[in-house]
Amino acid sequence: MTDPATDPGRTIDVLDPSDTRRVVARVPAMTGGEVLGLYDAAAQAAPGWGRTSPIERGAILARAAALLRERSAEITADLVSEMGKTLAEAGGEVAKAADFFDYYAGFARQPYGQLLADARPGTETSVRTEPLGVVALITPWNDPLITPARKSAPALAAGNAVILKPATDTPLVALHLARALADAGLPAGLFAVAVGRASQISDVLLDDERLAAVSFTGSTEVGRTIQRRVAGRNVRVQTEMGGKNxxxxxxxxxxxxxxxxxxxxxxxxxxxxxxxxxxxxxxxxxxxxxxxxxxxxxxxxxxxxxxxxxxxxxxxxxxxxxxxxxxxxxxxxxxxxxxxxxxxxxxxxxxxxxxxxxxxxxxxxxxxxxxxxxxxxxxxxxxxxxxxxxxxxxxxxxxxxxxxxxxxxxxxxxxxxxxxxxxxxxxxxNLPTPGWDVHLPFGGFGDSGSPFKEQGAEALRFYTRVKTVAIRVGGGAR
CATH class of the missing domain: 3.40.309.10 (Aldehyde Dehydrogenase; Chain A, domain 2)
Known part of the structure; x- marks a missing residue:
């Protein structure tokens, strides 16, 4: 049997773009079967997480934010090494990623439903929001920590389980994020990183019947391919795609x-x-x-x-x-x-x-x-x-x-x-086109995006479903 540690097909070399002769790290290239295992764990963990108090979920996200800040120097160094950003840019990315988790942690104490008037006598009607289940996040190499944070923070806050597929060129900081969440107390199975080549695992990632939603950031070509791939299924799709700003x-x-x-x-x-x-x-x-x-x-x-x-x-x-x-x-x-x-x-x-x-x-x-x-x-x-x-x-x-x-x-x-x-x-x-803060709704028109916005309160709409409940409290009800 081939040893995965020495088989080039089972590993991915992460290269330093400032000098491509330097291998920054070597990470596993997961197989389709291993991704199925991530779905098994996520599907098992999701119901319990959805029933967990939003306040408890928020506390875990807040601890993860603190850990990202504590580990900023280490994460920044890996981000510079695998993506090529300057120290200032990479440090800013770590700080903003932490801000996403703090921001959505704060939603734990916000209303997540409402009462509505009902014309039927003795009837009380409410609207509740619920998590979707298991969501897949597919993120690009240019912002390999901010983008996973932008997507996973609201997804987890809403009560979902997350499977993250980072870009093949920049997987290291996604693993830092997974470690921070685990160390913050996130139960096993709720945040998994599918490290691998898209050509080898995308079919399993997108075709699993337990997939409830997929959020993608990347090129318009790939985004359209994903839209077509899940068309006709009850899978919610969010795509943030190309731009020519x-x-x-x-x-x-x-x-x-x-x-x-x-x-x-x-x-x-x-x-x-x-x-x-x-x-x-x-x-x-x-x-x-x-x-x-x-x-x-x-x-x-x-x-x-x-x-x-x-x-x-x-x-x-x-x-x-x-x-x-x-x-x-x-x-x-x-x-x-x-x-x-x-x-x-x-x-x-x-x-x-x-x-x-x-x-x-x-x-x-x-x-x-x-x-x-x-x-x-x-x-x-x-x-x-x-x-x-x-x-x-x-x-x-x-x-x-x-x-x-x-x-x-x-x-x-x-x-x-x-x-x-x-x-x-x-x-x-009179401002630059980049630089939108975590609480500001973000997303494009035309070939740049889909109807669902990211960031701010709008992001939670994508990761939740709405249930209307009518209860007759009189007329013999017990």
Missing amino acids: ATAILADADLALAIPTVAAAVFGQAGQRCTATSRVVVDRAVADEVIAGLVAYAGSLRVGPGSDPATTMGPLVSAQQQKEVLTHVERAKAEGATVAVGGYAPTEGGFEHGCYVAPTVLTDVRPDMAIWRDEVFGPVAAVRVVDGFDEAVAAVNDSVYGLAAGVFTTSLEHAHEFAARVNAGQVAV
Whole structure:
């Protein structure tokens, strides 16, 4: 019999994107049979957890939040090593993940039902919320702790059992989350991590008859595949998918505020945020100054390993992601875009084995170009020049996606009109497109998402079902 510890097919090497020669860790590649075992344990544990007092559930989530904070240094180091974020970005992710558990722990003392008037004599009618049962969470590599926390905290608070499938590239911090929950007192079987290759375990993960809901964050292509996979079954689906977020800088904008804020939204986390600004729409009256400012900001960034405190932009997550981003840039150049800065992979000074892409600004971008329409998910800004407010709004809406959008203006009228007319689930005025707090409903329109929002009280709607109960208390009832 093959030893799983030495069989390459039974293990996954986690690589350091700053130097892919370095194996950060080796984790098991679970089989379909092992995932079935997770379902067995989850299905057995879920009913008892659903009957557990919300106050007790909340206390466990609060303890998990405290443990994440206590272990922040260790978790941050693994997050930097497996994903490439800077120390500041990774530390912020750990803190925000803890905030999710604290926030949903607080719901333990909130109402979870209501009384309704009933026209029938002697009848008392109530509406109750109940957990769904076993839910599967499929999360991406770009926010490998925040996204599992965003999904699992409300799922557990509502009384469900969770099976988490983290991205193959970044499984380590998901295991930290599982350990924190277990150490906080979460009963066995209620939070399991399915570490493995999607090609080997996705069928079992999505086809099990005990699956009540699946929440997915990732590409639109995969999200649509999941939607089709569970169609026709009584399985609830939430999908947070791709984005091509745009920010408009109007002629009356405060450029001292707009330029660095937009640039940070483009290049933060090496552009690997679902809410990162990818398209910059700028009024012709200020276009030259804005472009020069973006170029200068890109040039000021210090690209390097996330573990170096001096680094302000780390690598992309993998060689494959690096290749895809550079392909987008080359296609844009072939279609007539101009590279104002960047557009290449650094190969000297220790960068040759890393997954780096220099911060890039593309100008002369037209709406018919692929770079204007396709999600890039890297440190690339596509700049399009327009004339006036109406053209700016039209350009922002010129996308099948609708996750986040922003505008910079000193006009209160334009601010409100932009918010009303733009087709995006998140709208920022004089603010970056990323950065939405845990209590703010989050989700996109169009090809960016599904009707169910994440975060805030809205998230609990996805993880609960509603039961209406009418009880006649008179008329001979005993």
